Amino acid sequence: MKSNKKSSVLVCVTGQYECDRLIHKGYELAQKDGIELHVLCVHTPISNTAFLSEEIEYLYQKSKNLGADMTIAFNKDAPTTAADFAKKIKAKDIVTGIPSSRDGFVDILHDLLPKSNITMVTKEGDLLTHCLMSDIKVTA
Numbered sequence: 001m002k003s004n005k006k007s008s009v010l011v012c013v014t015g016q017y018e019c020d021r022l023i024h025k026g027y028e029l030a031q032k033d034g035i036e037l038h039v040l041c042v043h044t045p046i047s048n049t050a051f052l053s054e055e056i057e058y059l060y061q062k063s064k065n066l067g068a069d070m071t072i073a074f075n076k077d078a079p080t081t082a083a084d085f086a087k088k089i090k091a092k093d094i095v096t097g098i099p100s101s102r103d104g105f106v107d108i109l110h111d112l113l114p115k116s117n118i119t120m121v122t123k124e125g126d127l128l129t130h131c132l133m134s135d136i137k138v139t140a
Contacts (some may be wrong), residue, residue, distance in 0.1 A: 094117065
């Protein structure tokens with residue numbers, strides 16, 4: 001897929017089987033807008049990747065079956081790696097899972113890409129749009 005012509009949807013996954021729901025939701029968004037789908041998995045650098053291979057292969061096949069490219073990056077700074085990749089592919093929408101803690105991956109990604117749409121997918125498959133408390137403006 002050529003990513004430098006038009007915008008795309010970026011799905012950020014971890015090496016877990018259940019991330020397939022993120023890929024499917026990203027696919028739906030990409031289809032709705034007629035744009036490309038990219039999947040990114042960022043892992044901390046490790047010396048033995050054998051334990052990742054089954055899950056990564058599963059997600060790769062899911063991505064491939066939906067016409068998406070899947071990129072695997074090894075870096076200690078997942079949010080910055082994802083932000084750089086999102087800029088490179090001109091991501092219009094970014095799809096992630098629900099963060100397990102505040103001030104984690106999604107909040108940092110939002111800080112790095114404040115104009116990007118970040119959609120989180122619950123374990124039940126519901127979509128939530130990310131916003132920081134500082135983004136909420138109260139009008140009287």
